[in-house]
Amino acid sequence: SQQGEEDPQALSIQEGENATMNCSYKTSINNLQWYRQNSGRGLVHLILIRSNEREKHSGRLRVTLDTSKKSSSLLITASRAADTASYFCATGRGYSTLTFGKGTMLLVSP
Amino acid sequence: DAGVTQSPTHLIKTRGQHVTLRCSPISGHKSVSWYQQVLGQGPQFIFQYYEKEERGRGNFPDRFSARQFPNYSSELNVNALLLGDSALYLCASSLEPGQIINEQFFGPGTRLTVL
Numbered sequence: 062s063q064q065g066e067e068d069p070q071a072l073s074i075q076e077g078e079n080a081t082m083n084c085s086y087k088t089s090i091n092n093l094q095w096y097r098q099n100s101g102r103g104l105v106h107l108i109l110i111r112s113n114e115r116e117k118h119s120g121r122l123r124v125t126l127d128t129s130k131k132s133s134s135l136l137i138t139a140s141r142a143a144d145t146a147s148y149f150c151a152t153g154r155g156y157s158t159l160t161f162g163k164g165t166m167l168l169v170s171p
Numbered sequence: 172d173a174g175v176t177q178s179p180t181h182l183i184k185t186r187g188q189h190v191t192l193r194c195s196p197i198s199g200h201k202s203v204s205w206y207q208q209v210l211g212q213g214p215q216f217i218f219q220y221y222e223k224e225e226r227g228r229g230n231f232p233d234r235f236s237a238r239q240f241p242n243y244s245s246e247l248n249v250n251a252l253l254l255g256d257s258a259l260y261l262c263a264s265s266l267e268p269g270q271i272i273n274e275q276f277f278g279p280g281t282r283l284t285v286l
Contacts, residue, residue: 101259103261106274151213158219159214161213
C-alpha cells in the first residue's frame with residue numbers, strides 16, 4: 062500500500078517558474094526523501110530530511126517537513142525543461158525500506 | 172565508480188513462466204532492496220537483504236523470492252508469472268540498514284512484460 066500521497070498528480074509550468082509539490086503521509090517516520098524519475102527509468106535521490114529537521118536546501122531544491130501535519134513539500138526554483146520528470150516522496154522507518162507515494166508528474170515547457 | 176547495475180534491461184515472458192532478475196550493488200554497499208513499480212504508480216517494496224539475510228518483506232505473494240550472494244549481489248525470482256506482474260523492477264543498494272536510514276541508490280530497473 063502507498064504511504065504517501067503527492068499533490069498535485071500533475072503540474073505544468075513554464076521555464077523559470079517555481080514548482081511546488083506536496084506530500085502527505087500516514088504513520089510516524091524517521092525520515093522523508095524525495096526522488097526524481099525520468100521516463101520510467103531508475104530513481105534519482107534528490108534530498109533527505111530527517112524527522113527532527115524542518116527545512117533543508119540543496120541547490121534549487123527546498124524541502125520542508127511538518128511532522129505534526131504529516132506533510133512535506135518540495136520546491137524547485139527557477140525550473141528548467143530538464144526538470145521534467147516524475148517526483149516521488151518516500152518515507153523511511155526502521156531498516157532501509159522506503160514507502161513511496163504515487164508521484165507528481167512535472168512538465169516544464171521552454 | 173559504477174552505480175547499481177541490473178540485468179536484463181527488458182524482458183518479455185508469458186503467463187506461467189518464471190523469471191530471474193539480477194542486481195549488483197555499489198561497491199561497499201551491503202544492503203539490497205527490491206521494488207516493483209507498476210505503470211502510473213510509485214515503487215512498492217518487495218524485499219530487503221542485508222549480509223545475505225532477509226531483513227524485510229513487503230506484501231507480495233510467495234511466488235516472489237530473492238536471495239543475496241556473498242559478493243552482495245542479489246537475485247529476484249518470480250514464479251508462475253501473471254499479467255499483473257508486468258512492471259519495472261527496481262533494485263536499490265545502501266551501506267547498511269539502520270534506524271536512521273542511509274541514502275538508497277537505485278539501478279535503472281528491469282522492465283518485465285508478461286504476455
